[in-house]
Amino acid sequence: MFRIPAAIIAVVLAAVALWWLSRGILPPQTVRFAAGIENGGYWQIAERYQDILARDGIDLKLIPTAGSVENARLMTQGKADAALLQGGVPVGGGVETLGAVFTEPLLIFARSSGGATVSNNPAMWSGLRIAAGAPGSGTRAAVKALLKAAGVTGANTLLPLDGTAASAALADGPADVAVFMAPLSAPYLKPIVSDKSVRLVPLAHIVALSRRVPQSVIVNVPSGAFSLNPPLPADDRQLLGLLARMVAQPDMHPAIVDRLVNAAQLVHQSGDMITPAGQFPTMAHTSLPQNAYARDLIADGPSALSAFLPYWVVAQISRFAILLLPIVFLLLPLLRALPGLYQWSIRNRVFRHYARIREIDEAAAETDNPDTLHALESELAELDREIAGLKLPLPYRGYAYDARLHIDLLRKRIANRAA
Structure with a gap:
């Protein structure tokens, strides 16, 4: 009868055990990322994340969507591993935040001559045709939140237009107002900003509005933010802004969390025209359960072990440290009491x-x-x-x-x- 040598069996069992353990240690090589409208603002940022993660052999597969609302739906359904979400857009399924990563200004443009006169007070809006983004987009969600916060009672028509289509609708007449949630560098903003027949609407009572719109902040846009020759806008403006967040599934591998936070730091830490350097990423004003590992990375920076070990090894060590820390605090009083308990047990054998x-x-x-x-x-x-x-x-x-x-x-x- 043929017998398999014990050494071969031991090697096979060791290989199987190593493979089984590595499933939880090694990060997945593919991550599904809900990235909004293809070639839009979110998409362009996600492409920068994609390039950074590719350095570590991680394929960030970008999923085109209609915007933040659809991103949230995919996350809730488990059809995306991570996503960018506009502030104020709700998401379920235990999804965690990896931090707020940038501020999106709410840009409201209206024609300065001809057509309907658009008040600076959104509470007075009535009968307007508003290019408010496609259904499922964060822009449309922001417009609805603004109208609700302002207590608008009159009927307005929300046109399913965004980006270049919204700019064209405002210039050609089908829209009275065009609303954008986008970085100032978005390419489709250039024609509308330089159009002298169009004005950037300064919202009245902006402080009161910011306190009524969930997860909104007041953004200071300096003169010349869009262009210096000629200076556009001509003077400093205060706009409403929403904090965009990076979110992930609660069971995301800590090494992937590490790489995504690292990408966000590389992309956003330098700041931009409306954000000072070092402000993002941050866990402030995120309104979602915080990923513990991402929170520590943002607060404390990378571990000193990163200089000597691969990122995925450091991530596992940090994860175990996070899990063990509460246990250590619970066991510490017991450890201090152990010598006394031991002495009592010995004495009790006699006493x-x-x-x-x-x-x-x-x-x-x-x-x-x-x-x-x-x-x-x-x-x-x-x-x-x-x-x-x-x-x-x-x-x-x-x-x-x-x-x-x-x-x-x-x-x-x-x-x-x-x-």
Whole structure:
């Protein structure tokens, strides 16, 4: 009968075990990323993330969507591993944030002459045709949030137009207002910004609006932010802005979290025209459960081990540290109490006999019967042998010696009474 050598079996079992363990240690090579409208602002940022992750052999597969609302839906359904989400767009499924990564200004443009006059107070808007982004886009969600915050009662028509189509609709007449949620560098903004018949609407009561629109901030746009020759805008403006967040599934591999946060730092830490350097990424104002590893990376920076170990090894070490830290805090009081508990357990092996020694002492004091006294003396002799047979550590042998001395004194007293 053919027998497989034991060495071969051991090698095979070791290989299987190593493969099984590596499934949880090594990161996946492909990550699905919901990136918004193809060639839009989110898409262009996601492409920069894609290039950075490719350096570590990770394929960031970009999923084109209608915008933040569809991104959130894909995340809730588990059809995307990570995504960019506009501030204020809700998402379920336990999705966690990896941090806010940039501020999106809410850019509202209206014709400065001809057509409907657009008030700076959105509460006065009524009967307007607003190019408000496609259904499922973050722009449309932001427009609805703004109208709700302003308490608009009049009917307005939300046109499913965004990007270049929205700019053209405002220039050609089908739209009275065009709203964009986009970085100032978005290419489709250039023609509308340079059009002298179009104005950037400065919202009235912007502080009150910012406190009513979820996850909004006030953005300072300096003069010349779009262009310096001529300077556009001509003077400083305050606009509403929403914080864009990077989100991930709650079970995302920590090494992928590490690489995504690293990409966000490389892309966004330098700041832009409306954001000072070093502000992003941040965990402030994210309104979602925070990924613990991403939170520590943003707060403390990369581990010192990163200089010596691969990123995926460091990520696993950091993950275990995060998990073990609460356990250590719980065990620390117990660890401090262990020496005392050990000493008590050793002493108790001797001291538990003292209860019976005391009973014998009291019984001997209450009787003069020789037979009873001899029986008590015999019991003391048995206790003495039992204590002498205890295996105690050397530092604790003194407890046994003291107990045997007490027994010896009591035996002598009982012998004298019996005589």
